[in-house]
Amino acid sequence: MNRRTGGDSQFLTTDALAIEAELQVYAAQVAPNPSAAFIDRVMAAAERSPQPIARRSPRSWASELVRAAVMRLGVAIAQIAGGPSIPLRVRIQAGAMLVVVALLITAGAALAAAGASSVVTWVAGPQAPTADSRPSASPTFSPNQPSDTSQPSDHPNGSSTTGTGGQPSQNPGTGGQPSQKPGNHGQPSQNPGNHGQPSQNPGNHGQPSQNPGNRPSVHPNTPNNAGNGG
């Protein structure tokens, strides 16, 4: 059992403990001591190596820099506020240094504020549109604009005919013409009203419908389209 690993394994599962025991047996059996010449070999190799260099961490560098700057500022303030024994030339030099430091601090603070402001703006994202710039929620209907149904339909027949009384609609559609025809009488435009009624939009093939929808369709597909209520 290893010297250091014996006491703090309570968190391990039974399986893990079994593997741990095997590793400890192995470690106990493979435990060679250094040979007699090992330390001398290492020392000889170290003699041939360059002298170690003390490396300071960035934090220690920064703290030393700040400490030196604070001390120098203290000296400058003491020189300015000192008695008459301090020559004017020294006072002017110290005052100039304080002014430069003050300017640097001000500039740094201004840059930090500007940076923080830009970060806040960036985090907040683009400004939300105002009510005036927001598009109207209710679409306005222009008489010169074709209706939505003037677009070619994905439906093979160009019409999403519903309610054909059980027959599949073979209506080729309105041929790209507006579907809001007179005579729809408030019915949905995509419903030719085929429940036994004459088609209100009987496939007028590019002609605006002059028929309020009371005539039977003369389209070749009419038998499968209009009025095919069963």
Add this chain to the structure above:
Amino acid sequence: MDDRELAKAIVAGDRDAFRLLVERESGPVIRACARVLGDRDAAEDVAQDCFVTAYKVIGSWRGEGSLHGWLLRIAINRALRAVKAQRRHFPLEDESGEPLAIPGGSEPLTDVLTVERDRLVQEAVASLPDPYRETIVLRYFGELSIAEIASVTGRPIGTVKTHLGRGLLRLRPALSEVRLT
């Protein structure tokens, strides 16, 4: 002399301080390397390399954790690298064609099984993915406590425990081939 004073003295050029460090740590370092490599001479070579490297860079030791753990981590990582680099083969005869003598010799079968078990353990541990491998090796080959591993690796203690438990379970299939206990 504590670790910080020892490190400062070594950085200042005190050779005796370095000798003291080598005398104090050579045993654990060589043992850990030998458990990884399965060979004492190779372990001493890696350990020597570890000490020379530590001598060069001891100025960068931040004083967090112990020098013992810091050295062991260097040694173990170098030993694991050496395991990858070396071609692992286990000859049954020496260069003159004579059968290799098995240590002990009184129980040939037991000794062969022991050699085979050692090889299995070394290969199983070396084939673990990081960070499980490093944690397992530091713990059982380097004999560091969980707190020391956390300090050396900079990981939280809970993470070290997790790595330890998962690493052990990952070893189970490989180690089940030869029961050691």
